Amino acid sequence: MRDIKELIGNVEKYKNVLLQKCFESKKNTVAYVVINGQPRILKWYVPGLKQNMDLEYSILKKGFSDLTLPSPLEKDAENNVLVMSYIMGENVCDIINDPRKVIEEKQKVAHLLADWFVNFHTFFKSEDGFRLRGDANLKNFILSRGRIWGVDFEESRIGKPSEDLATLCVSVLSTDPMFIDEKFELCQIFLDTYLKSVKWDVEQLNADISYALLERIQWRPNDEEILRKYATKIRNKGLRVARHNF
Template identity: 70%
Template sequence: MRDIQELLDNVEKYKNALLQKRFQSKKNTVAYVLSDSHPRVLKWFVPGLRRNMEIEYSVLKKGLSDLSIPSPLEKDTENTVLVMSYIIGENICDNINDATKNFEDKQKSMHQLADWFFRFHRFFKTEEGFRIRGDATLRNFIMSRGKIWGVDFEESRMGRPCEDLATLCASLLSTTPMFTDEKFHLCHTFLDTYQKSATWTVEHISANISYALLERIQWRPQDEELLRNYATKIRTKGLQRARHNF
């Protein structure tokens, strides 16, 4: 993975940017900087993922009018850099997994997340089908100014809403603390809220959650046995019954 300082040191237009924070990213280099005293996010795509940059820019540009997402300020195609507004707030993954937070506040966050997904799917729905956000993990959401904001849309594609919902539930269940009663309750809150708003059918959610849990093994190999066990139980018994301990 390239370091953002390489971009700041060697590309003239970014030399006035002051690095504030590096973000974790599986594919690209992402950082929060101050550019002429303005807070910005620089997402530096590897050359082979130029198409991902185009996808993310398109989603941000189209969705900005109706969705809580960053503003796309510049698409630097020469250097494969996307410049975006910086959303100040708390990562939802940290919020949900914080034992000092009360359950009611976490439930409220789930209601807001469900509403965010509903609005995203409704906004991008066409006669051809749905656009899903992709990579719908808790870490790609921020609580700021009392609202949920979504970030990171390079994996957005045409698909089924249940794929996004299942990925979010798998992320919720499999982050530490894993597979607790509270986590299962929050999943149900999230899914119930979404389904009450949606005018379209959400099918095979348990099977999709099971698949999403198996996908997470590549990032959590140390938890493979536990992830496989719960994936099997959710697929065969359903989410409601799977919450009980083995």
Template identity: 50%
Template sequence: MHDITRLIGGVKRYQNVFVQREFKSKRNTVACVVLEGKLRVLKWFAPAFKNGLLNEYQVLKQGSSSLNMPHPYEVDMENSVLILGFIDGENLCDLINNEDVSFGEKQRLMVLLADWFAGFHRFFRGNEGFRIHGDSVLRNFLFSDRIWGVDFEDSRRGKPVEDVAGVCASILSSDPMFTTEKFLLCKTFVESYVRLVDWKVEDVGEETAYKLLEKIQWRPEHEKVLKTYAEVIREQGLPVGLL
């Protein structure tokens, strides 16, 4: 990732930007900034992920007026920068893994997340099929008085079940991993989503197993447990934690 001071010090457009805080990101430099007196999110794309900039901008430009996602204020292709509206919310991953948040509240959040995905898939459904988020991990969602989706650089054409499975894999593999509560939250999420849509949602277990195996490249220290649960879920389906 870039050091954001290089952008601020080296590009005239951003010399009056004041950085409030930086966010965790595996790929790009992302920060909450004050730009022309307004609170914004500045996303500076690494060269290897520059194609994701235009992809994310196009998704947000099309969907932000109808769906809960940040408004794209500026796109700077020359410097690989995207300026977005700031959303004041709590990260969904932190909420789901917070032992001080009641199980009932976590279930409510899963219902709201299912509603967000149903709306997203419905809005972007076309003659060529569905557009999916493409990186449907809990950390890409915020909660204020509603659920907000962020980080659409990997959005593409695909099957909605890929997003559904991505959420389930994220729930199960975040700490604490593979608890009974986590499997119950997956159950709530999947059942809520299925009730909301008019298309088939098949092979959730198979897709979730695949998503868990994908995580090994980022988390090699958890390879054994991820492989074990991926195999069990592939064979028995998602409710294995309740057996």
């Protein structure tokens, strides 16, 4: 991953940018900065991923006024940079995994996450099918002023809503502490809230959760045994039974 200081130091239009914080990113360089006194996010895409920038910009441009998404402020095609509004708040991954947070607070977040996905899938549904947010991991959500905000849409694609739901559930279950009873409860609240709110059928959810757990092995090889174990249980018995059948 490239250092954002290369961009700030070498590109004239960014020389007055004040760097505040860099974020972890698998592919691109993402930073919280101040531009002309205003907090902003700079996302600097690697040269081969210009199409990802175009996709993310188009989703934000279409959805930011109706959904809780960052505002796309500028697409700098020459330098492969997207400038977005900064969402100040608490990362949802930290909330769900914080032992000091009461369960009621986490349950509320699970409800809010479900509402966010209902709104996203409803808004972007078209004749082509459902647009998925993609990369639906907890770290890509922020709780701000009592609302959930989604960030990072470069992996968005057309697919089945169950794929987004499965990725979110796997993110809940497999982040530390892994596969504890509380995590299964939060997943069930999230899924039940979503399923009660939508007018379409969601099929093969347990199979998609199982598959998403197996996919995670490539990023978490040290956890392969436990990921395979729960992938098999959820595929064969379902999420609800797997929770109580260790």
